[in-house]
Amino acid sequence: MNDQENPYGWLADEHSDDHRWAYGTGFTDPLAGIDTTVPDGVDADALAAYCLAVGDDALIYSHRLQQWITRLPELEEETAIANIALDLLGQARMLLARAGTILGRSEDELAFFRDEADFRNVRLVEPLDGDFADLVGRLLVFSSWRLALFERLAGSPDPVLAAIGAKGVNELAYHRDYAAQWVVRLGDGTELSTQRMQAALLRLWPLVDELFRAHPGDLAPIQRGEVDVVLDTVFATAGLARPDAAPLAYVGGRAGRDGVHTEAFGYVLAELQNVARAHPDATW
């Protein structure tokens, strides 16, 4: 392969800051060159708040998935979870960038320099997974719900949000299939794996209700029945029971979408923001 064909060859002789490989200083704007004018008839503030909420879901959950890297049982699962986390990080970047075009803030400012109460993610994405069953159980619920949501967003009156939604559908469907196949394998596996998969779902269940609870800022509410159809198919195939557990309480009528989070959230956010806050504007 000669230098003309080698996509990396030219990196060796060109070192300006704006020509560095993706993991260097700064990132390209994921919406570069896209018309980010908010169309007439769309409430820009409501759109920004909504993009932030759905972007925060992906940002925090991606980080929780990344915490599994180097700790998974097999190399294939390492690759899978890393890829899923990358897809969600990509969705988060575009959604935060979309919110940022309206709020006048960069995606990095929004990700790294907001405090806990300014995040709008649902509480489902906050806990640390205790075992592999927790991982695949939450991934199944999250991706089934988000897939229904993104199919709805594909019809958004904001063309940028619509494009982000349409693009994410294939990704989320693939994540859901991966998680569903693991839930079936564990549920329909040994006595121990069945018991642990069922226990994981029971731990998760109090957080599921919030995904479907009406919220004034929700531009694309999803009916629980739409998602339950999918989950019930998986559970029936896996020989698992849909848990019956009381929803995690709201605090004064407020939860994740209002900036009220669980104890686990402070820890994951601190890990996510630590380097950026300790060394603001650092380059490497």
Add this chain to the structure above:
Amino acid sequence: MVTAAESTWEVAAATPDPELPTVTIGELGILRAVDETPDGVVVTITPTYSGCPAMREISADVERRLRAAGHLDVQVRTALAPAWSTDWITAEGHRKLAAAGIAPPAPARHRSGPVPLTLGSRPAVRCPRCGSVDTVLAAAFGSTACKALHRCRACAEPFEAVKPI
């Protein structure tokens, strides 16, 4: 060597994909448009997946190639819609992928309504080495976002395949 006879489209399209350098962005369908405007050349590219880490790299490489071909004012833009599909990979792209031992994608499923859940096995992928369809999915995810890992039972070799989306 770039010659003056090459169109701006040809120059941009010849940019290799950083993650699959055997194929170009033209063959992958990542390059969407090249417009020659009074303000310079405007190139439009689209990411394969939302988290594609190569967009910056591709953008810088396209710009460098066009400059080398004498086009000093180059802008590279992103388009998100319509979402990239493996159906946009050209016949030449399919041929090069297979020659590199990567099974090219089957046509993407077109659907209306909700995406159906896949709990069983997916359709078998043809082994790019021996041509057998006696293959199994070894891992749903591969070394890059666009590929999965398969294994051929006939020739016993593992191979990557581009996931149809």
